[in-house]
Amino acid sequence: xxxxxxxxxxxxxxxxxxxGSRRDFIFLAGGAVGAFAVGAAVWPLIDSLNxxxxxxxxxxxxxDLNPIKEGQAVxxxxxxxPVFIRHRSKAVAEKAQSVPLADLRxxxxxxxxxxxxxxxxxxxxxxxxxxxGCIPLGQNPSDNRGEYGxxxxxxxxxxxxxxxxxxxxxxxxxxxxxxxxxTKDNKLIxxxxxxxKPTA
Amino acid sequence: MSTPAAHxxxxxxxVKWINDRLPIFTFADHFQDYPAPRNLNxxxxxxxxxxxxxxxxIATGIVLAMHYTPNSELAFDSVERIMRxxxxxWLLRYVHMNGASMFFIVVYIHIFRGFYFGSYKSPRxxxxxxxxxxxxxxxxxxxxxxxxxxxxxxxWGAKVITNxxxxxxxxxxTITEWLWGGFTVGNPTLNRFFSLHYLLPFVIxxxxxxxxxxLHTVKSNNPLGVEMKGPQDSIPFHPYYTVKDYFGVGVFLLxxxxxxxxxxxxxxxxxxxxxxxxxxxxxHIVPEWYFLPYYAILRSFTQDWWFFQIVFSWWGVSxxxxxxxxxxxxxxxxxxxxxxxxSKVRSGRFRxxxxxxxxxxxxxxxxxxxxxxxxxxxPWVSISQWATLYYFVHFLVILPxxxxxxxxxxxxxxxxxxxxxxxxxxxxxxxxKPMEKA
Amino acid sequence: MLKxxxxxxxxxxxxxxxxxxxxxxxxxxxxxxxxxxxxxxxxGTYDSAQLRRGFQVxxxxxxxxxxxxxxxxxxxxxxxLSEAQAKQIAxxxxxxxxxxxxxxxxxxxxxxxxxxxxxxxxxxAKAANNxxxxxxxxxxxxxxxxxxxxxxxxxxxxxxxxxxxxxFKDFEGKPLKPADxxxxxxxxxxxxxxxxxxxxxxxxxxxxxxxxxxxxxxQMAKDVSxxxxxxxxxxxxxRKRLGIKVILFLLLLTGVLYGIxxxxxxxxxx
Numbered sequence: 072x073x074x075x076x077x078x079x080x081x082x083x084x085x086x087x088x089x090x091g092s093r094r095d096f097i098f099l100a101g102g103a104v105g106a107f108a109v110g111a112a113v114w115p116l117i118d119s120l121n122x123x124x125x126x127x128x129x130x131x132x133x134x135d136l137n138p139i140k141e142g143q144a145v146x147x148x149x150x151x152x153p154v155f156i157r158h159r160s161k162a163v164a165e166k167a168q169s170v171p172l173a174d175l176r177x178x179x180x181x182x183x184x185x186x187x188x189x190x191x192x193x194x195x196x197x198x199x200x201x202x203x204g205c206i207p208l209g210q211n212p213s214d215n216r217g218e219y220g221x222x223x224x225x226x227x228x229x230x231x232x233x234x235x236x237x238x239x240x241x242x243x244x245x246x247x248x249x250x251x252x253x254t255k256d257n258k259l260i261x262x263x264x265x266x267x268k269p270t271a
Numbered sequence: 272m273s274t275p276a277a278h279x280x281x282x283x284x285x286v287k288w289i290n291d292r293l294p295i296f297t298f299a300d301h302f303q304d305y306p307a308p309r310n311l312n313x314x315x316x317x318x319x320x321x322x323x324x325x326x327x328x329i330a331t332g333i334v335l336a337m338h339y340t341p342n343s344e345l346a347f348d349s350v351e352r353i354m355r356x357x358x359x360x361w362l363l364r365y366v367h368m369n370g371a372s373m374f375f376i377v378v379y380i381h382i383f384r385g386f387y388f389g390s391y392k393s394p395r396x397x398x399x400x401x402x403x404x405x406x407x408x409x410x411x412x413x414x415x416x417x418x419x420x421x422x423x424x425x426x427w428g429a430k431v432i433t434n435x436x437x438x439x440x441x442x443x444x445t446i447t448e449w450l451w452g453g454f455t456v457g458n459p460t461l462n463r464f465f466s467l468h469y470l471l472p473f474v475i476x477x478x479x480x481x482x483x484x485x486l487h488t489v490k491s492n493n494p495l496g497v498e499m500k501g502p503q504d505s506i507p508f509h510p511y512y513t514v515k516d517y518f519g520v521g522v523f524l525l526x527x528x529x530x531x532x533x534x535x536x537x538x539x540x541x542x543x544x545x546x547x548x549x550x551x552x553x554x555h556i557v558p559e560w561y562f563l564p565y566y567a568i569l570r571s572f573t574q575d576w577w578f579f580q581i582v583f584s585w586w587g588v589s590x591x592x593x594x595x596x597x598x599x600x601x602x603x604x605x606x607x608x609x610x611x612x613x614s615k616v617r618s619g620r621f622r623x624x625x626x627x628x629x630x631x632x633x634x635x636x637x638x639x640x641x642x643x644x645x646x647x648x649x650p651w652v653s654i655s656q657w658a659t660l661y662y663f664v665h666f667l668v669i670l671p672x673x674x675x676x677x678x679x680x681x682x683x684x685x686x687x688x689x690x691x692x693x694x695x696x697x698x699x700x701x702x703x704k705p706m707e708k709a
Numbered sequence: 710m711l712k713x714x715x716x717x718x719x720x721x722x723x724x725x726x727x728x729x730x731x732x733x734x735x736x737x738x739x740x741x742x743x744x745x746x747x748x749x750x751x752x753g754t755y756d757s758a759q760l761r762r763g764f765q766v767x768x769x770x771x772x773x774x775x776x777x778x779x780x781x782x783x784x785x786x787x788x789x790l791s792e793a794q795a796k797q798i799a800x801x802x803x804x805x806x807x808x809x810x811x812x813x814x815x816x817x818x819x820x821x822x823x824x825x826x827x828x829x830x831x832x833x834a835k836a837a838n839n840x841x842x843x844x845x846x847x848x849x850x851x852x853x854x855x856x857x858x859x860x861x862x863x864x865x866x867x868x869x870x871x872x873x874x875x876x877f878k879d880f881e882g883k884p885l886k887p888a889d890x891x892x893x894x895x896x897x898x899x900x901x902x903x904x905x906x907x908x909x910x911x912x913x914x915x916x917x918x919x920x921x922x923x924x925x926x927x928q929m930a931k932d933v934s935x936x937x938x939x940x941x942x943x944x945x946x947x948r949k950r951l952g953i954k955v956i957l958f959l960l961l962l963t964g965v966l967y968g969i970x971x972x973x974x975x976x977x978x979x
Contacts, residue, residue, distance in 0.1 A: 117449075120463065126453045146550065150454035153550050176574070199455075202591060204434040205427070205552040213888075213901065225554050227570060227647040241573050241647075243438075243589040309979045351779045351848070354944070361944040362951070510973050518970040521963030528959055532952025533751050536851060544852035544941075545844075554898070690978050 131262035136193065136253070144210045146198060149261045153198040153206055154249060155222070156259065159233065163220075164191045167234035177244045181234040184248050195251050195259065196235035200224040202242035207231060222246070301487070306505035307512050308493035310690050314388075315491070315512075316519035317381040322479065323520055324374045329472050331367040332416075339419065341465035343458040346421035347546045365535040366527075371413050372538045373527050375561035378406065387629055389617030390492040396609045398485040403605045405478050410562070410602075412471040415464040417559060422543030427556045429464070430456045435569075438592040455549065495689055496617025497682055504686040555646060563643030564636050569598040570647055571659040578660060597659065604666045611666055614674040621680040624673050632665045738896050741858040742865070744931040748938060752953075754946050755939050760788040762916055763936025766929045768798075769914045770907050771846060774838065776826030779847035780940050783820040787943060788936075795820055839890050841903030850934070850941045857934040859896065864930035866896040867906040908933075 132149040134156065139145055144157045159167075164181065168191075172178040185191045200207050202224065208214040209222035209231075217223035217230035219238045224230075229240030236245040250264040290296040338357050340349035353360035382402070385391055391399035418429045433450050437443040452459030490499060499505050506512075530537065538560060542553045558566050572579050572594035583593040604611075612625075619626045639658045645651040683689035743749075747756040764785070767777070782799035786792060802825035803815035818825060826845065828834035835842050850856040868876065870886070873893030877885045877900045887893045891901050908929050916924045939945075 120452055120459075121449050122451075122453050123459070126457075126459070148550065151457055151549060152455050202434075204430040204455075205556065206550065225552060241570070241590055241594075243591050309977065311979075348779070355779065355784075361948060365948075506977065506979075511977070514966070514970045514973045518963065518966040521959060521966045525956065525959045525963060528952065528955045532948055532955060535948070541852050541854050541856075544848040 131260055134259040134261070136257045136259050141192075146210050147261070149197075149249060154261055155194070155196050155198040155210060155235070155246070157194040157233075159192050159194050161192070163233050167232060170232065170234070170236075174238075176237050179234075179236060179245055184234060184236075184245075190253060193253060193259070194233070194235065195248060195261065196246040197249050198222075198246065200227075200229055200242055201237065201244045201246065202227055202229050202240070207246075303507065303509045305487060305508040306499065306502070307491050307508045308499055308504060308686055309506045309511075310493050310495060310686050311491065311512065311515075312494050313519065314380070314384040314494075316516060316523075317377050317384060319516040320377045320519060320523050321374065321381055323523070324370055324377055325472070325475060325479065328367060328370045328374060329476070331363045331370065332469070332472065335363055335367055336465075336469060339465075341419065341462050343421060343461050343547070346419060346461060350420045362531070365531045369527070369530050369535060369538060371416065372559070372561065373523075373530075374409065375413070377523070378409065379561070382406070383629075383633060385492075386632075387619040388492055388494060389496050389612070389614075389619070391605075391609045392612070392617050393609065394489045395485075395492060398482065398489060399609060400606060401478055401482040401485055403602065405475055405482060406605075407602060408471055408475045408478065412468060412475065413559070413561070415468040415471070418461065418464045419468060420543060421461060421547045423545040423547055423551075423553050424540045424543040424556070426456060426547035426549065427553055428558055429460065431556055432558075433460070435595045435598075438589065438595045440592070457549070492617060493686060494618060494620065495683060495686055496621070497684075497686055497689075500685050501687075557644050560640065560644075563641075564639035565598050565601060565643075567639040567643035567655045568601050568659045568662065569594040570643075571652065571655040572597060573652060573656075576656055578656065597663075601662060604663070608666065608670075612670040612674055614677065614679065616679040616682065621682055622673075622677055623680065624677045625670075628665065628669050628673055632662075635661045635665065738898070738900075741855045741896065742862045743858055744861045744934055746857065746931070746935050746938070748935065748945060751949065753949070755788070755935070757789040758918070758920070759932050759935045760939050761790065762914075762921065762929075763932035763934070763939075764788065764790075765916070766908070766914050766933035767846070767936055770929075771933065772827060774827055774834070774843040774904075776828075776845040777824040777847050777940060778826050778845055779823065780943075781821065781823050782818065784943060786820075788939065792820070839903060843904070846937055846940065848941045850938045852941075857938040860937060861930050861934040862896040863894060864908055864934070865927055866894050868893050868895055873900065 134147050139158045141158050141160050146153045168181040198206055205224050207222035207224040209216040215223045219230055219232035221231040221233045227241050229242035230238050232238050249261050252260045252263045338353045353364050418425045437447045572590045574590045635658055642651050642655040782795050785795040799819055800817040802818045804818050805813050806816045808814050853859045874884045908926050911925045922928050
């Protein structure tokens, strides 16, 4: 391309215009094809860093909910991250539902998150702080649960309520609700979406 | 050690034959004859020291990599095996581990030398940029290296820092999963960090070559900040500064050895001797000391900080994203430093107000470092917010204003004039050009 | 020379200040107790008789719940056990191997093997300990702030439940009340832990040998802390020995380099 520039300036102006535009086009086309080739060659390198097939295959986790009594909390591992499950009493769930949206940083009703009774008694959230990925405390009865009775992140002090919603501290969003299904025999399948309607 | 006849013009036919085809001898001569200001003080030792530490890190790192296993199941135990069973493994590991800290100590002093003596000013802007690029590469390398032992702090440090990218709107999650190679930090992450941790030091080496190239093009700054004007202002780098550098190396190695042999874990975190547990966050996640100031800046952005609300929140940036941006900006601002400080005078010695500004700035950096290790609670949050603000005010407000309002002290006309006038050494003007070759 | 030393010390000091400040900023526990160990200080070395006593305490008290998986049985020779003794200790534990017919069988461990952990995996360890995981002790002195001093203080720092309620508060400021299966310790972060006081009575482990001290609770705690310091940092003596040589050599080298520097620069004004 550099040599073409030189020869172009040496040519008479009229010829330059016609020949130049044809040449410009072919160089442009050449450049585009070349760029595509480089992009296509680099893409496998970039994409190879994305989660591999075996990693993606660990997509669902099953939990039997029957032994978890009201008020109890368990933590299970889903896709390498902890998922918090809490068996909420009706009072706790109703309290979470009654919080006005105006009080929330990331406005979401409890019902939008977990559905209606009896599904709402099961709180299922990914237990990874949305600030910088620490695991909030609150699953053990002796843990500090923060001012809102949910979870307290020890790293930077984020506090979550009994719906897993951010109420105080640096985290920008609520603890995410993973896609999950509760089957008729009270089995929880995390990683599989279900209509958030009453199961009964 | 007097300079032998320059090889570039050597009569030796073999030397000449090679030199005509690849002028490596001419190149080597350049280093011998490189004229350096005659008044460089000990603060100028830290550049060569940084080069030395880089070499030590590469040498120990290559050998350590021969014993280390980059697998999340095996990494921790393979490091312990190095510490216990490999011949001199404990020495290599402690040198490499503390070498990272020494590297940052040396480089931070080197940078503050540049701040105080105005080494970033014209014509040294590109030299300065290359230095900032080296700092960024060092930070990336150190961060990934710290992950490799796969202790609790390795894992959670990696998690917190990689999670910074999730602050990017829209594509944040895609980017973090791409970085991790999974849904969280795990074995794929460890593997790629190992690969990059091995690669980046050689990239650093390449940029260091450019850094020295630029240095040898524009020549060293000096404590007076007055350019060399003639041979009376300079002395050859070799032997004068080579012997001075060697002496500095001796003192540096004494400090380094004292830490490696007698306090090898002083700068480390006990938690990193606990194997990584993805389901248990340590009570305090603290980065290595050399990242603490940036960490303090990152954390100072909270949703209810007035500054955040005024500057960021109205255009929809979350506090998290603002913190990440500020953290990166704290380094990137160095790229434009040559145009923020527009004073014609380089050296802080002749700038009565700048002198104080740079001292307060140094204290602010140390304060940020202190705060970075504190839990995210009051009063530390408020203090770090003011300290963060001051960090940027120093660069963006104080330096530009100072450059305008300050009256510098009169500069000496030349290095030689200042050197020969001051100080009551026995040697007088006649000895001003000893050992200088024609 | 002084000027350079000052430059270094200033720089290193400023940087270290931040790190020290970070380390100093912890918790509400009383100051740690020191065990007056022989390995402390720049010239300190391990007292092998103490390490052997500490090993006895580990074997008799800790090893039921806590592993030592980074340490090999052959390492016991370093603290003065005979080969026969070490072999015998190793042989009491087994490991799974595959025999010629492809069956998984138990085989006694040998000197080359690492210490057997008391539980096959973390889940089993948790299940056997009320959900609490007894940590592996190979690196415990390096993995806790205060190291052997912390360990020693913890072992002798248990307090009764009444005292606990009086002395310590939880994060909400309410007095601490250990539940069933929980214990209170002045030095444990948060003060409530799942480990029962392990060393409770004088003579719990029988110290033999001529100059063996009386096996008081304090002595046993001190000895086992020393042993675990060795287990975490077995190369400490080698490190310090080499360190002294290196420092002496570097002092000489730096002195010579300073001499050369002065000689080359003699008469040059700078």
